[in-house]
Amino acid sequence: MDLPKRYKLVYSAADIAAVVSAIGKEITTWAQEVYDKTGQDVLGIPVLRGGLFFFADLVRQVDWSVRIAPVKTWGYESSNNHMLSGGVKVNLVDIAARGRHVLLIDDLCDTGRTLEAVSGTLMAAGACEVRSAVLIKRILTDETYEPDYVGFRFEGAEWLVGYGMDDAERWRNLSSIYVIKKE
Helix, strand or coil, X not given: CCCCCCEEEEECHHHHHHHHHHHHHHHHHHHHHHHHHHCCCEEEEEEECCCHHXXXXXXXXXXXXXXXXXXXXXXXXXXXXXXXXXCCEEEEXXXXXXXXXXXXXXXXXXXXXXXXXXXXXXXXXXXXXXXXEEEEEEECCXXXXXXXXXXXXXXXXXXXXXXXXXXXXXXXXXXXXXXXXXX
């Protein structure tokens, strides 16, 4: 594949598969505990669009039933990779969260404002518990949220692309993750 020269590999497909498997084992234990206590499966919610790739691979590594309901959020302008000035926008479509144990699944946690907003919305809708799993947690000084399950911890301000993360809506479909180096 002929990728842009400014892309530098950070996490290979094999690296990603290993951490997804490990997180899946941890979530399996929790999902079984939830079922034993409540008789309900965990409700798995992928944060669209970026979290879709991680979600699909992760729930297949959970050795227990997971119910699925998507949520769409907007935190960045797709045309230029800049944060929205009005904050995170959350769209819960037909998600029955009342009385449920929920697992939010996203590709990347920067400051945590997206996961914090979605978690708050779900708790306000009556969820018993909201946990989160992210493939990458960016280490920042202004973090507001710590996910429950983290695959990689990334230091640096570079934009990440691949495995669901985009470069101005391009290259989400890469099986590995790259940083975009400034030219």
